[in-house]
Amino acid sequence: MSLSKLFRPKNAVIAVKRERRKEARPGELLAAALDLFVEKGFAATRAEEVAARAGVSKGTLFLYFQSKEELFKAVVRENISGRFKEWNEEFSAFDGNSAEMLGYCMNVWWDRVGATKASGITKLMMSEASNFPELAAFYQHEVIQPGQTLIRRILQRGIDRGEFKPMDLDYAIYSVIAPMVFLILAKHSAGVCIQNAVDLDPKKYIATQLANLLTGMGTNTNTGAGTSPHAGGTPPEQDQTKTRI
Amino acid sequence: MSLSKLFRPKNAVIAVKRERRKEARPGELLAAALDLFVEKGFAATRAEEVAARAGVSKGTLFLYFQSKEELFKAVVRENISGRFKEWNEEFSAFDGNSAEMLGYCMNVWWDRVGATKASGITKLMMSEASNFPELAAFYQHEVIQPGQTLIRRILQRGIDRGEFKPMDLDYAIYSVIAPMVFLILAKHSAGVCIQNAVDLDPKKYIATQLANLLTGMGTNTNTGAGTSPHAGGTPPEQDQTKTRI
């Protein structure tokens, strides 16, 4: 009787494809790691699983990354690197009014970050940051600060041009950030803490939040006259109870 | 289970202080567990560490709680879900208008949960729920559901009394929950994702969000012409740009 049926090496559970190109490996490992870290958290993600998803063996993973922690750091670094420089330039050239600019900013952020896997990084930092102070500082420096600076510039521009009423920028910044953060959570933690929020339409949500922000900042977005404070308007608002999360 | 225990040295003399404080133990363990779960997450918290912080041995922990998961559930019951009964009663007896009621609800929640370490539980669930389905289900059942029910009751009351305009409650509920969730995140992930947000005044934030909610629900508190009923804003709302996050 053959021994082959007497044992089931655990390895066999994970199907491995091994026809990738050498050069691509680190990138594939990072992509696989991002997926898994976001989905299961750092601690619960097994190195072997990452390797398997990237189509390489466990050993190879440690060939490219000294440790699981280094892999995590690389994942974060890889996905949050200087997108802001390009955005800053983009916004320097923007010539619409500041309300449009803010709306464009939020939508662009959603399209290029929020809607992509990179948004997982934010969720990841939120969950694991306290265990990775070094990374937290890095993230703070590479993402938070530039992001806040960008938003601050937009708001300041609005004030300078008389489009927004004067405000405490240190607080106002969070009025922009908060909805984005919540949106990410709704996307990644859906099914548990924000159950049902899965149905949420991000674009609608952003539009609504933006309208609220602008109202608060004194920039009425309504195109026409209206007796109600939130009358007419092109943006959302048609059915507030539905679009609001 | 093993026979090897039979051959263990019979009289291994061990000198230990044994305080008998059965009544106090569960509370001490729950407090230690809350601290550690919030600080390090569920998976990363070692049972022995909880016991040590409570000043007892590993074994004692399992004397009071069948498992680490049960310990977690007990922490949740003690700090969150166990309070819904009392809150429900409190709100059944409430006799102000529904706007005040909603404001009271949010503030009370902040004072009793949000501002305490217990709020860390919510943050924690967001990261670990997917790895502990049973805990996620428990949390959903013991916290999310009752919380939503409570809020729903308040909103329904407002509608029934003509204070709020009719709305889709399934969505409206999230308009109340979302800001609270963000507040918790701002508190617990502060220093990383929302650095500087530490300075945030929660009460002001809540008031602002409440005002927005009420406006959306037809209970206009300050938007200008007083055509809407119950005008003249209940909450304190001196400086909107500052309180809005």
Add this chain to the structure above:
Amino acid sequence: MSLSKLFRPKNAVIAVKRERRKEARPGELLAAALDLFVEKGFAATRAEEVAARAGVSKGTLFLYFQSKEELFKAVVRENISGRFKEWNEEFSAFDGNSAEMLGYCMNVWWDRVGATKASGITKLMMSEASNFPELAAFYQHEVIQPGQTLIRRILQRGIDRGEFKPMDLDYAIYSVIAPMVFLILAKHSAGVCIQNAVDLDPKKYIATQLANLLTGMGTNTNTGAGTSPHAGGTPPEQDQTKTRI
């Protein structure tokens, strides 16, 4: 909220009655221990369970027995002590033929040992003897030897009186013992290795085995003449396929 519902001390699971008389305790503990050791084996029987079944606390158990192992030994000693002396006397006075004597012996054994909880000891020794060499020797000395001696005396008597044909007593003894051992196994391990054997009627089984033995030993038990080797006969045999295990 009261803490009382937050934890479930495991102890509470076991209901304890505490109205026994002091003097009876060791006996009750031994009885409880016998039950549990037989049912679950030595290793799988928990000291606390024994105490609970005896209606005392865990501490009390260790007051009477130095350790679980000592308890086990006491259980064995308690249940196998010199019954053989009395039987030896009984059989010295027996005045029937040797076939009847053997039958009487087997039936008496069943009534006084096999059918009682004491038979569990045999099963116990069979399972645990190798882990308790000391006890095994004790059991060998107190049970096996006297038992074999008793049987040997009966067989020798039969030979001496010309009732049995000459035989190798060292082997013949096992012809008597084997069925009894199997009977005990059928009783205690039923449902697993000898599944379905639960329905077995011990008296019938003994009668059948006895008849076989006697036939083999040259003592035809048949009362009347018969052409078939196992004809007529008072004892079993009516439906051999059914009574034979």
Add this chain to the structure above:
Amino acid sequence: MSLSKLFRPKNAVIAVKRERRKEARPGELLAAALDLFVEKGFAATRAEEVAARAGVSKGTLFLYFQSKEELFKAVVRENISGRFKEWNEEFSAFDGNSAEMLGYCMNVWWDRVGATKASGITKLMMSEASNFPELAAFYQHEVIQPGQTLIRRILQRGIDRGEFKPMDLDYAIYSVIAPMVFLILAKHSAGVCIQNAVDLDPKKYIATQLANLLTGMGTNTNTGAGTSPHAGGTPPEQDQTKTRI
């Protein structure tokens, strides 16, 4: 799972010989496991001990077998149940009379299982089955059932060919199994319950039991007048008093 692994010293230099012998491992582990399970029982056998005896580390054991229970199952498959297929085929091709077939079956079983360490498994199940219901079910399904089926086929064949008289197979099966079970016990509990039985000649014992069985089933081998068919005993039966246990 725990984060504490992150802070484990990265380069704890450990010098170990690592032999790569994937093909040999399962067999070595199974052999070690069989030894230990038989020697100490399932519960009392520590996984690490099995690994050590096989010359590997704890971890390696779990590389090949998902759990201790799976290891046990593999041991049973390797040594017992895995052989039924081959046996069934062997017996399908058997062309002697059914009495010979039954005798061959019992002897083959003894040679390939009973006389080997694997027979300890049967003894072991008797003690531990009640504590490991899943194992008991497995054993029942993989060993007891196929074994009974095999025997039943032989008996049915005898009846169909007119060699055995009609009988209640559900009972007759135990007439075959019981002596084998006792033989195993005699072997494994020798020195305790059935001391001296070590000297027992299994082949003789089996022959005797077989003769008894056949007599009962109407295939009389030696009882005197040759009125029954197939008389003239196939097996060796020179000295009945000696071979009978």
Add this chain to the structure above:
DNA sequence: GATGAATGAGGATTCATTCAT
């Protein structure tokens, strides 16, 4: 460079045993 077999520290949980009350 890749591989994947092997390693072993680490953590949850059990339960015999102790000892303060």
Add this chain to the structure above:
DNA sequence: CATGAATGAATCCTCATTCAT
């Protein structure tokens, strides 16, 4: 004497990491 709260050694199993091939 009894009690039962407290203890901690023991055991199964996981998975990051190493290293012979």
